Amino acid sequence: MTYCVGLKLDRGLVFMSDTRTNAGVDNISTFKKMYTWAKTGDRVITLLSAGNLATTQAVISILNERTKTPSERSPSIYDMPSMFQTARLVGDTIRHVIDEVDSGGQRADSFGASIILGGQIKGGDPRLFLIYPEGNFIESTPDTPFFQIGEHKYGKPIIVRSYDPAMTFEEATKLLLVSFDSTLKSNLSVGLPLDLQFYESDSFKLGFEKRIERHDPYYEIISEGWSQALKLAFQSLPPFEIEPRS
């Protein structure tokens, strides 16, 4: 499994992804699930992937080859005029990859993959998309300012409750670490290290990036601190009282 989040803030975009891939619990590997295409002054595009690793790697490879081979340069992710067109390109690519393996008559589920795509291209606003295995996609709105893919349930309640579009990148990082920590504590198939990336609106350059390793001091403070803070929060609530039974 996987857990990835893309968050849209007033000041930009924040991405976080885990790196665990597993084919059964006895076959665990570390793979980066965050990919970026950046051309300073022109565009920064970040992609997070969840699902079948062969599918997501094929999608990334095709997108990359198109950016490298001149004969196939069109359509390249560096030529797309807008984030919407980029989302269509990625959507078409993922559908194409899945169709290809699928034509063998296998079940589509197993080859499925979902993608979070965010970034900004000169002339447009920063945008954030969720792309389905079928190739169609939805865009984040003020009502739904974040997308999660993979094992999203454990870490959702805290984002729903504490997200605020006016957050700083640092606050958003804290929020995502708490969300990832809840997920890591509950599901073995989501694992450290985590990849973190910021994109500041209208900067058109790659923002802060960090790989948060197993013994990252800040992660340990959050993980331990959140356990403690939750216990205190829980204790602060009034006790249930059994009414006298009549």
Next chain:
Amino acid sequence: MTYCVGLKLDRGLVFMSDTRTNAGVDNISTFKKMYTWAKTGDRVITLLSAGNLATTQAVISILNERTKTPSERSPSIYDMPSMFQTARLVGDTIRHVIDEVDSGGQRADSFGASIILGGQIKGGDPRLFLIYPEGNFIESTPDTPFFQIGEHKYGKPIIVRSYDPAMTFEEATKLLLVSFDSTLKSNLSVGLPLDLQFYESDSFKLGFEKRIERHDPYYEIISEGWSQALKLAFQSLPPFEIEPRS
């Protein structure tokens, strides 16, 4: 969907279940998912069910008919010599019901159901079981002192973090309400009212019972208070700091 939890404490058992049943989001009903068989001084057995409503109702009906019709009185849930035998009876019944609908060649998934069974029978300790659609089951242990069925992911982190076997029934109720509140806020297919029941070890009588309705004052205090407490807990954590990039 459904959300039910059975919790084993040092002083007894606590059960909570929601009441929402849906066949599609446009077809929602309220059904009780908590059933109790009690004979004061002899046994108290509580069952929580999740999954196909036709399956779970058939299981309950068969168990009830066996307790009522003299000719079928054996095996009745009131005659089982131990909680283990009761779990076997319920497991056999659920497998039998699923096999029956399944023989039509339909997919087993859709008829599936899971059951939490807990209680105490004179001569034994209080025990808590999780029964699978296949009819087999596991028992809670000090390592796994609670079982969840249905939509369990959203509400699991808080139980994992705050459960303590020495809790009072009142503290456990608070914990379960927080867990249910997180689930209700994230998944439409889990809905109020909630059913709550206590069983005090070695009492051999039905414990405190309550239906928590939509506007239950204590539930509203917990729901609102937990949002606030989480925000404060989150604020209490130190901010992430971007290290100076070299």
